[in-house]
Amino acid sequence: xxxxxxxxxxxxxxxxxxxxxxxxxxxxxxxxxxxxxxxxxxxxxxxxxxxxxxxxxxxxxxxxxxxxxxxxxxxxxxxxxxxxxxxxxxxxxxxxxxxxxxxxxxxxxxxxx
Amino acid sequence: xxxxxxxxxxxxxxxxxxxxxxxxxxxxxxxxxxxxxxxxxxxxxxxxxxxxxxxxxxxxxxxxxxxxxxxxxxxxxxxxxxxxxxxxxxxxxxxxxxxxxxxxxxxxxxxxxxxxxxxxxxxxxxxxxxxxxxxxxxxxxxxxxxxxxxxxxxxxxxxxxxxxxxxxxxxxxxxxxxxxxxxxxxxxxxxxxxxxxxxxxxxxxxxxxxxxxxxxxxxxxxxxxxxxxxxxxxxxxxxxxxxxxxxxxxxxxxxxxxxxxxxxxxxxxxxxxxxxxxxxxxxxxxxxxxxxxxxxxxxxxxxxxxxxxxxxxxxxxxxxxxxxxxxxxxxxxxxxxxxxxxxxxxxxxxxxxxxxxxxxxxxxxxxxxxxxxxxxxxxxxxxxxxxxxxxxxxxxxxxxxxxxxxxxxxxxxxxx
Ligand code: HEM
Ligand code: FES
Numbered sequence: 001x002x003x004x005x006x007x008x009x010x011x012x013x014x015x016x017x018x019x020x021x022x023x024x025x026x027x028x029x030x031x032x033x034x035x036x037x038x039x040x041x042x043x044x045x046x047x048x049x050x051x052x053x054x055x056x057x058x059x060x061x062x063x064x065x066x067x068x069x070x071x072x073x074x075x076x077x078x079x080x081x082x083x084x085x086x087x088x089x090x091x092x093x094x095x096x097x098x099x100x101x102x103x104x105x106x107x108x109x110x111x112x113x
Numbered sequence: 114x115x116x117x118x119x120x121x122x123x124x125x126x127x128x129x130x131x132x133x134x135x136x137x138x139x140x141x142x143x144x145x146x147x148x149x150x151x152x153x154x155x156x157x158x159x160x161x162x163x164x165x166x167x168x169x170x171x172x173x174x175x176x177x178x179x180x181x182x183x184x185x186x187x188x189x190x191x192x193x194x195x196x197x198x199x200x201x202x203x204x205x206x207x208x209x210x211x212x213x214x215x216x217x218x219x220x221x222x223x224x225x226x227x228x229x230x231x232x233x234x235x236x237x238x239x240x241x242x243x244x245x246x247x248x249x250x251x252x253x254x255x256x257x258x259x260x261x262x263x264x265x266x267x268x269x270x271x272x273x274x275x276x277x278x279x280x281x282x283x284x285x286x287x288x289x290x291x292x293x294x295x296x297x298x299x300x301x302x303x304x305x306x307x308x309x310x311x312x313x314x315x316x317x318x319x320x321x322x323x324x325x326x327x328x329x330x331x332x333x334x335x336x337x338x339x340x341x342x343x344x345x346x347x348x349x350x351x352x353x354x355x356x357x358x359x360x361x362x363x364x365x366x367x368x369x370x371x372x373x374x375x376x377x378x379x380x381x382x383x384x385x386x387x388x389x390x391x392x393x394x395x396x397x398x399x400x401x402x403x404x405x406x407x408x409x410x411x412x413x414x415x416x417x418x419x420x421x422x423x424x425x426x427x428x429x430x431x432x433x434x435x436x437x438x439x440x441x442x443x444x445x446x447x448x449x450x451x452x453x454x455x456x457x458x459x460x461x462x463x464x465x466x467x468x469x470x471x472x473x474x475x476x477x478x479x480x481x482x483x484x485x486x487x488x489x490x491x492x493x494x495x496x497x498x499x500x501x502x503x504x505x506x507x508x509x510x511x512x513x514x515x516x517x518x519x520x521x522x523x524x525x526x527x528x529x
Contacts, residue, residue: 055477111228
């Protein structure tokens, strides 16, 4: 029973810019990926503004962009300023943890600013 | 302070409509807090018609400022981010006072130079220059910290960033001072318009010379000028002198006054809160958090201004196209709806970077990590070198509503 439960809990694999990885099981809660990462002790996210999409320092790259809700204009504007913007760039504070339906990988940038 | 003689004692009793929120004297006397705490409570979206700079709206709550900065289409940064509009005779353009899409195009060209990746290249140089400046300070004799440390170090930093001729580096802080010495901001006639115009010419000539010398000289360097020359967005900037001078000045002012006054503010705050200094002495891993707290407590730029692009209702107030909206960061930083115990200087807060001093949204300070690094290095070296930095007298503060800072802070330092 316990084994079965565990096998359906999705995990986020956080990959740091230096390649090091941490796998974290997604616990329940209406959190953002940013909050979840900070609570799980994942480095590489500064989140200066605490999740209001107005600082851009929770930038990350998602492996499964379709898993998450669309990019709102505010998020787009902040991402647009990042010198290291990629097609799969997101602000982790705008990603809802409840959207994580299967194992997925999130990569953190070399720096936040 | 002595209530009867205090010129702003009436801030708590006068009808708010009769008060000039932007009076620079309030910052010179450092007695701005009571007015803003009253505004946050009684009139968080406040319209003033009085005063030399009126009419304008004052926004004093943290969350309202965030909301306005998120809406850059309605709340434009053009034509100016100071309450005053640019003088036609001195119309200098730069991306802090531009809207999309031009703003992003230019900002992206400048941003990589102050990216943390690049900063690590600069850090050891900054550290050795900081160390040398601190080691040369007189011991056991009073001196002006603003001149010998804050001003000296930020000038050196700028010269490092631009790879500016070392012997001429004083020019950089002179230009920075001049840029914010508009009589309408300071309430004093420090420099005439003509002097400021001549200064603009001097800036253009000095940097044009460096630009020409460096053009295609094949030297690999991270300095701002070479970076501008490499980026397609800025490589022809020199052909547009107004924009060229403007963006140079933006980097000079942005990186100078702000950091300089935080370097001084920190010394003052520690003298007022010795137990906080003890905390960092006992645990130097708190230095980054303490740096953010210094920047919050200082709020080196008390406000930015926006201009309403179309009639708009904000929190039940009808704003009209063309209205000026002033975002008071100094007030947001004391808003207890967002910041716990905001009037206390606490170096180990839970989320120390969640302050308003760098603004929010697309214009959020581009040099924030650079500023934090400079201040971190300064305090790492100060704690290593000095047993104490004792303030001898009340600091002399600037009469300026745009830059909250100091011209003099007399201190005595003792070596470890
Ligand atoms: C403690 C130090 C500093 C403080 C408090 C500060 C504060 C600010 C503020 C309030 C803004 C406007 C934000 C807004 O409108 O939302 C800003 C913008 C800016 N700052 Fe800083 N700043 C500091 C240091 C620096 C440094 C060291 C640089 C050097 C490169 C710099 C460069 C800029 C630039 C280029 C902008 C314009 C950004 C844009 O419009 O996109 N600042 N800063
Ligand atoms: S935490 Fe500031 S944008 Fe996400």
